Amino acid sequence: MCAFSRIRRFLDERDPPTPCLVVDTDVVAARAREFRSAFPGALIRYAVKANPAPPVLDALVAAGIGFDVAGPAELALCLARGAAAEDIAYGNPIKKPRDIADAFARGVREFTSDAAADVDHLAREAPGSAVSIRVVLDAPDSVTPFGRKFGCAPAEALDLVLHAAARGLRPGIAFHVGSQQPDVTAWEIGIATAAKLFAEAAAQGVTMTRLNLGGGFATTHRTAVPPLDAYAATIASALETHFPSGRPEVLLEPGRVLVADAGLLRTEVVLVADRGGRRWVYLDIGRYNGLAEAENEAIAYRFEPVSGGGPSGPVVLAGPTCDGDDVLYQRTRYELPLSLRTGDRLDVPGTGAYTASYASVGFNGIEPLRTYCLGSWGDV
Numbered sequence: 001m002c003a004f005s006r007i008r009r010f011l012d013e014r015d016p017p018t019p020c021l022v023v024d025t026d027v028v029a030a031r032a033r034e035f036r037s038a039f040p041g042a043l044i045r046y047a048v049k050a051n052p053a054p055p056v057l058d059a060l061v062a063a064g065i066g067f068d069v070a071g072p073a074e075l076a077l078c079l080a081r082g083a084a085a086e087d088i089a090y091g092n093p094i095k096k097p098r099d100i101a102d103a104f105a106r107g108v109r110e111f112t113s114d115a116a117a118d119v120d121h122l123a124r125e126a127p128g129s130a131v132s133i134r135v136v137l138d139a140p141d142s143v144t145p146f147g148r149k150f151g152c153a154p155a156e157a158l159d160l161v162l163h164a165a166a167r168g169l170r171p172g173i174a175f176h177v178g179s180q181q182p183d184v185t186a187w188e189i190g191i192a193t194a195a196k197l198f199a200e201a202a203a204q205g206v207t208m209t210r211l212n213l214g215g216g217f218a219t220t221h222r223t224a225v226p227p228l229d230a231y232a233a234t235i236a237s238a239l240e241t242h243f244p245s246g247r248p249e250v251l252l253e254p255g256r257v258l259v260a261d262a263g264l265l266r267t268e269v270v271l272v273a274d275r276g277g278r279r280w281v282y283l284d285i286g287r288y289n290g291l292a293e294a295e296n297e298a299i300a301y302r303f304e305p306v307s308g309g310g311p312s313g314p315v316v317l318a319g320p321t322c323d324g325d326d327v328l329y330q331r332t333r334y335e336l337p338l339s340l341r342t343g344d345r346l347d348v349p350g351t352g353a354y355t356a357s358y359a360s361v362g363f364n365g366i367e368p369l370r371t372y373c374l375g376s377w378g379d380v
């Protein structure tokens with residue numbers, strides 16, 4: 001795949017210690033342009049937690065993309081990389097009043113909320129701000145769903161909207177269909193739910209103008225997902241159907257889809273062992289130093305031998321730590337060359353999102369996943 005050829009060349013020439021992640025910032029910029037043209041007119045706020053590497057943020061600032069931050073550290077990072085406060089949304093519904101005050105002082109005027117106490121905190125610490133009330137949807141689960149942690153029931157959302165308006169905030173509606181969501185109908189359900197709330201609020205004299213469609217756009221690992229155009233077409237037609245008298249101002253918070261395909265991770269085989277008739281392959285990457293999303297075998301990454309080949313057979317894949325849960329895949333079927341030995345390298349493409357940012361700081365003394373950034377905004 002040509003997207004990864006420059007990364008592979010860097011890895012072959014520089015041979016940095018494994019495991020490591022290499023991100024091509026020109027691919028990030030290209031993905032940002034592609035996303036923007038798929039959703040003309042929408043305000044785009046990149047979810048920083050997917051990959052907060054400064055060169056990634058630099059590429060997105062240059063592409064004119066805004067940011068969705070979860071707290072003061074991500075906010076400070078975005079501002080330090082040159083993002084404008086008015087292009088930053090504080091999208092985490094779970095936040096301390098002093099962190100709201102800090103964001104407001106730095107110029108942030110866009111928030112998400114899903115509980116009455118948080119709306120009160122916002123009214124006090126961020127007066128007059130735009131606040132999207134996040135609703136939980138009755139929609140298909142994504143690959144890595146949020147469960148019931150976020151969002152209020154639509155019936156409760158109307159109360160929060162009216163409450164926010166009464167406290168001088170500017171309410172809108174937000175939803176997030178879950179990360180790695182391959183079912184585009186989830187957004188249809190969200191937009192229909194939001195339209196009903198817009199109408200109910202209007203009937204009570206509150207005009208809403210903003211609709212935040214969240215993130216969740218999926219990327220391909222072993223299973224193909226819909227192309228970006230399919231998401232865009234579904235969303236455009238749902239907006240037309242459910243907001244016939246004019247669509248609201250739309251916000252999008254893509255994370256994964258802007259960075260996953262810009263990154264490739266290289267790992268080394270630590271040990272191969274036969275246990276009870278199964279071949280266990282232990283890698284120097286595991287759930288604690290970069291592949292956290294293998295939890296429950298939710299995201300099934302591709303593992304490609306860097307060299308060698310020949311006949312292959314089934315494997316169990318596990319990480320390097322002394323932790324029984326640091327197993328990557330024992331139910332998902334994987335095959336690797338029978339010749340695979342200690343020291344052999346594997347590439348894991350499409351790993352630019354939720355890898356380095358999820359690595360522990362040093363469990364078992366293993367350092368967090370090192371990131372090298374290439375391209376126009378690179379640091380190597």
Ligand SMILES: *Cc1c(COP(=O)(O)O)cnc(C)c1O
Pocket residue numbers: 047049050068091092176178179180214215216217253254255256257
């Ligand atoms: C994580 C997150 C996102 C990004 O989700 P992706 O699935 O990576 O697109 C967007 N919005 C909020 C509020 C989030 O927490």
